Amino acid sequence: METNTQDPEMSSELRDILVLLPTWEQLRLSVEATATGQELFQQVCDMAHIRDAHVFCLSVIRNNEYVFMDLRQKLSKYFSKDWKTKMHKRDKRPRAPFIVFFRVQFYVENGRAISDKTARHLYYCHLKEQVLRSKCMHREETYFLLAACGLQADLGNHQESVHVGRYFEPHAYFPQWIINKRGADYILRHVPAMHREQQDLSPKEAVLRFIRDACRLEDVPVHFFRPHKGKKLEIQPEGLLATRKLLFHTGYAWRSRYLLQLLRTTHQVHLSLRPVLQCLQQLEEAEEKKRYRESYIHDPLDLDLDPCSRASPSNEDNRSSSQHPLHHLSHHSKSQGSCHTAGIKPSSQHGECEMSVDEPTVTERLCGKTSSSSSWGSCSSQGIWTNSRVQTCGWPHLRQSYEEGCLVPTAELWQDRVQGRKSHNSWGDGGRPQE
Numbered sequence: 001m002e003t004n005t006q007d008p009e010m011s012s013e014l015r016d017i018l019v020l021l022p023t024w025e026q027l028r029l030s031v032e033a034t035a036t037g038q039e040l041f042q043q044v045c046d047m048a049h050i051r052d053a054h055v056f057c058l059s060v061i062r063n064n065e066y067v068f069m070d071l072r073q074k075l076s077k078y079f080s081k082d083w084k085t086k087m088h089k090r091d092k093r094p095r096a097p098f099i100v101f102f103r104v105q106f107y108v109e110n111g112r113a114i115s116d117k118t119a120r121h122l123y124y125c126h127l128k129e130q131v132l133r134s135k136c137m138h139r140e141e142t143y144f145l146l147a148a149c150g151l152q153a154d155l156g157n158h159q160e161s162v163h164v165g166r167y168f169e170p171h172a173y174f175p176q177w178i179i180n181k182r183g184a185d186y187i188l189r190h191v192p193a194m195h196r197e198q199q200d201l202s203p204k205e206a207v208l209r210f211i212r213d214a215c216r217l218e219d220v221p222v223h224f225f226r227p228h229k230g231k232k233l234e235i236q237p238e239g240l241l242a243t244r245k246l247l248f249h250t251g252y253a254w255r256s257r258y259l260l261q262l263l264r265t266t267h268q269v270h271l272s273l274r275p276v277l278q279c280l281q282q283l284e285e286a287e288e289k290k291r292y293r294e295s296y297i298h299d300p301l302d303l304d305l306d307p308c309s310r311a312s313p314s315n316e317d318n319r320s321s322s323q324h325p326l327h328h329l330s331h332h333s334k335s336q337g338s339c340h341t342a343g344i345k346p347s348s349q350h351g352e353c354e355m356s357v358d359e360p361t362v363t364e365r366l367c368g369k370t371s372s373s374s375s376w377g378s379c380s381s382q383g384i385w386t387n388s389r390v391q392t393c394g395w396p397h398l399r400q401s402y403e404e405g406c407l408v409p410t411a412e413l414w415q416d417r418v419q420g421r422k423s424h425n426s427w428g429d430g431g432r433p434q435e
Helices: 035-047 117-132 137-155 176-182 184-196 203-214 253-289 300-304 307-311 313-322 360-367 411-418
Strands: 012-020 026-030 055-060 063-069 098-104 231-235 246-250 293-297 327-330
Touching: 012 035, 026 035, 035 055, 035 098, 035 313, 055 117, 055 231, 063 098, 098 117, 098 231, 117 137, 117 203, 137 176, 137 184, 246 360
Parallel strands: 012 098
Antiparallel strands: 012 026, 055 063, 055 098, 231 246, 293 327
């Protein structure tokens, strides 16, 4: 998609910019020669309808590497001398536009921290590109699970009448090394079954799961820089002499300053994100504790029989028909983590379940402020970000009922069970399902 906002009458005073989004869509913009990065950034957000762009930044390619702009600086700092050269009327050929990339600068594992739908989609598309370049060969099964989530996010529920044959391209969801190792036919034969297993996930939940699992691959939520001989950047926490030093072979003084600023900004964002992640943790803990609701069905005939009548031979038939083990009913959300790994033995067992997704306004209410008031995300450079994994809180309102012989435990019983107390016999031997 191309959008042109150039005013022909002001072409001599404006500079053409071609902005590439993570979806590879193109935005054509025009800015004044004295414009700053922030002015261009705001134009991009307005045109793409992005309200929450805290994890993104503008970048250019320098020495075959992506370099993020300091948005406070003028754009002329990041382009060649042609930027300041005026286009004369006698020039017949139009000047080529200057290329800028709208890219993720800070990575965040919990997609709920990105409140804007458009921004979250762009973040998801960026991670998909990162996954295609990932080379964590010891976690091959993760790529199959990510592909299943990606198909659920992009296509919705698997439909037998629609999703047949080659309804997706393996190279759009798998790194090339997996395609070379397993073959496209193998992927097309097994992945549809994994896609079907995600049918209980909404597209929004599938995107959140993809974001979480993709950020847990070691080489996805990172920025790569080539080492260069010459200048070195050495980093060590102040006052901790025994701490291992980080040594970067930057080659140039400007690269040392750039990496130091990137690391400093990442750390600041990490600190500002903590309150938000704590709110999300409380929210998801509440959802997790609602996941399992246990009930027990008691046969009324078995309860009415007294011990003497049970011992009577004449009641042998009744006893055989009434003596059944308690039926343990565990009402819980279906696990979204697929156990089907297309014939690959996973390196570890995955028993994690996706939490239900709440609207961003809920997060803002819990935090007591809007999501745009602080910077989001985490730039992971050589493991700078720790995984922002979240759990859940709050108990559903339970009551005791004997409708149709079904015993629903009270809140007190439930609380006692969670705390490991076994003083209440009405829980039986079923117990809480093992995670």
